[in-house]
Amino acid sequence: MAEYTDPLRQIFLAGVGALAIGAEKSQEIIGQLVEKGKITVDEGKEMASEVSSQASESLEQVRNDIIEAHMKGMTKEERDAFAARVAEMAASMDGDDALRAKEAAEVEVIAGSQGAK
Numbered sequence: 001m002a003e004y005t006d007p008l009r010q011i012f013l014a015g016v017g018a019l020a021i022g023a024e025k026s027q028e029i030i031g032q033l034v035e036k037g038k039i040t041v042d043e044g045k046e047m048a049s050e051v052s053s054q055a056s057e058s059l060e061q062v063r064n065d066i067i068e069a070h071m072k073g074m075t076k077e078e079r080d081a082f083a084a085r086v087a088e089m090a091a092s093m094d095g096d097d098a099l100r101a102k103e104a105a106e107v108e109v110i111a112g113s114q115g116a117k
Helices: 007-035 041-072 076-115
Strands: none
Touching: 007 041
16 A cells, blocks of 8 residues: 555645645635626636636646556556556445435435325
8 A cells, every 4th residue: 555655645635735725816816806896706706617627627637647657657467456446446436326326216215205194
């Protein structure tokens, strides 16, 4: 298991932190512009949405770059094992989603039958 001092993890966390600070500062500036009447509330909302979208795209790119850099240092066997672990995690999450959906449906049926009384 990777330690907390893993350089890739540190780079990822630094990137996430920088994006979060940048997005937060952008939201603050947009709020100030709206308060001063330099832009309308609707323009502020549009700008905030655009900043949020760009931050999400940047975060995804950072994540992809880190995964790629990590995989470049692996042998083919290590990459295959890594891909298998990721596939297992995805399958587990898919199973968790299916279980939650089933439980929610059961709760709806129970709630519906109690409401009909």
